[in-house]
Amino acid sequence: SRHDLRAGFAWKHYRSNGWYTAFFDGLLIYENLETFLTNRAQRFQGADAGSDPHRNYRQNLFAFYLQDQYRWRPDVTLSYGLRYEWFTVPTEESGRLSNLRALTDPAPVVGEPLFENPSLANVAPRVGLAWDVMGRHRTVVRSGFGIFYEPILENIYGYNARLQPPFAVIRTTLNPPYPDPSSAPVKGNPRVDPLEFDLSTPYLMRYHLTLQQALTDQILLTVGYSGSRGVHLPRVGDLNSRAPTSVDDEGRPYYGATASRRNPAFDRVRYTSTDGNSVYNALQVGLTHRWHGGFQWQLSYTYGWAIDDASGYRREFTSSIADVPPDYYFRHLERGLSNFHVAHHGVFSYTWDLPFHLDGPAWARALLNDWQTAGIITLSTGYPFTVNASFDIANNGVREGHRPDLVPGASNNPVLGGPDRYFDVSAFRLQEPGHLGTLGRNTLIGPGYASVDVALARVIRVGDTHRLSLRLEAFNLLNRANFAAPQNSGTGGVVLFNSPDGTPVGNAAKIFSTVGSSRQLQLAVRLSF
Numbered sequence: 155s156r157h158d159l160r161a162g163f164a165w166k167h168y169r170s171n172g173w174y175t176a177f178f179d180g181l182l183i184y185e186n187l188e189t190f191l192t193n194r195a196q197r198f199q200g201a202d203a204g205s206d207p208h209r210n211y212r213q214n215l216f217a218f219y220l221q222d223q224y225r226w227r228p229d230v231t232l233s234y235g236l237r238y239e240w241f242t243v244p245t246e247e248s249g250r251l252s253n254l255r256a257l258t259d260p261a262p263v264v265g266e267p268l269f270e271n272p273s274l275a276n277v278a279p280r281v282g283l284a285w286d287v288m289g290r291h292r293t294v295v296r297s298g299f300g301i302f303y304e305p306i307l308e309n310i311y312g313y314n315a316r317l318q319p320p321f322a323v324i325r326t327t328l329n330p331p332y333p334d335p336s337s338a339p340v341k342g343n344p345r346v347d348p349l350e351f352d353l354s355t356p357y358l359m360r361y362h363l364t365l366q367q368a369l370t371d372q373i374l375l376t377v378g379y380s381g382s383r384g385v386h387l388p389r390v391g392d393l394n395s396r397a398p399t400s401v402d403d404e405g406r407p408y409y410g411a412t413a414s415r416r417n418p419a420f421d422r423v424r425y426t427s428t429d430g431n432s433v434y435n436a437l438q439v440g441l442t443h444r445w446h447g448g449f450q451w452q453l454s455y456t457y458g459w460a461i462d463d464a465s466g467y468r469r470e471f472t473s474s475i476a477d478v479p480p481d482y483y484f485r486h487l488e489r490g491l492s493n494f495h496v497a498h499h500g501v502f503s504y505t506w507d508l509p510f511h512l513d514g515p516a517w518a519r520a521l522l523n524d525w526q527t528a529g530i531i532t533l534s535t536g537y538p539f540t541v542n543a544s545f546d547i548a549n550n551g552v553r554e555g556h557r558p559d560l561v562p563g564a565s566n567n568p569v570l571g572g573p574d575r576y577f578d579v580s581a582f583r584l585q586e587p588g589h590l591g592t593l594g595r596n597t598l599i600g601p602g603y604a605s606v607d608v609a610l611a612r613v614i615r616v617g618d619t620h621r622l623s624l625r626l627e628a629f630n631l632l633n634r635a636n637f638a639a640p641q642n643s644g645t646g647g648v649v650l651f652n653s654p655d656g657t658p659v660g661n662a663a664k665i666f667s668t669v670g671s672s673r674q675l676q677l678a679v680r681l682s683f
Contacts, residue, residue: 212246213241241273299360354386381433388427390426391425393482465493507525538600548589565581601665
């Protein structure tokens, strides 16, 4: 048959019983080392008595797909299909659900639904093409396009739904007393962590075009383009930041002394919405030498560019000092390199049966002949990162993660190299109070990565039924120190300014850690019988 028709159905039932206790133990936050040593906390975050972080979520996901692979001609094959995937809005076993559906509401709405179901129209088409251009299996063109949905499951809503009044009331108290910060005479307004009520299902459009050309009977060249676009991606921001008192001609906001939170009934409103976007474009080149004469190798290189306005919706997903942008309402200011952007990435691997066949005693031939070696060489550029101020220099109520100004004429990627002073701190300055900084997001590029791994292996026959396998492996053979990006805060990221006087933090440009391991040798011996 010229058709290969397939269909499938899936049903997943989620039962998630758990809790989130980060704020229920209380959290004291200090501005800098001096305030920590003198025990002058800037703020205290904690839960009111009676708050309950436990939730027992229930949810279902259903999926159906239909796919056909059609051999249109001997040299052309088409693949096309459709996937329909929808999920139910989560319920909670004891009815402990609430959500602040609009910022102007006086309190979160208690009860179902947690959000409106956006998945009823989640139809995801896929199409692919394989074309043997000359019909001789030497030049092949491949292309494809597909839409892939990310269902709204507990990894997106679970954190938010646990930190909503009236079931959990989290407050921030400024300048709390010690040792009992809960005894402060004036306590802050409750924090709320709502989820966009009329949200959308995140999805990714992926597409590629690849040319494969046989250069010889053993060598295959692959050149291709690969890209994707993310739509309705989750992002987080403080919906209740102070509104700017003015905006200049360049769209830069100013937060004056009269700036106030949009809803005075709440403190921070850490809002998860689905209006993020991403774009990825990459050139991919590969060269493969098929196994021949006891030797094979493969070389691959990718030049890629990943851009978005939010790389994650939780601090632990971003390795950043802040889990919210400086101002949620100015999303265009967050457009920059993705946290996982790597411009250049190359890998070379090989396997080689060593052509050594020495004559001599039987024990010498058994020990020295028929060895095989293999190796992997990896080279890549570094990940981007951002320098920050650790306090609310803009006066907009966002307490951390503000970016400074870029000094006119300076590079936004002033990398010097070396672990003691990786970048030039003089390229940045603390902006005037009331302003957002001019520095973009993720403009600095961290150290690159390089590693050489090799292996030497041999199988020795012992009698007719026994085999002795020897394998020696060396990881990071050259013992190269692969440095991580600078990081001087406990939550990730770089704090360049931690006081209004504008003096850079002394260790901001210093690298404190490495990625990967030092050289490691591993010897394995196995007897098979």
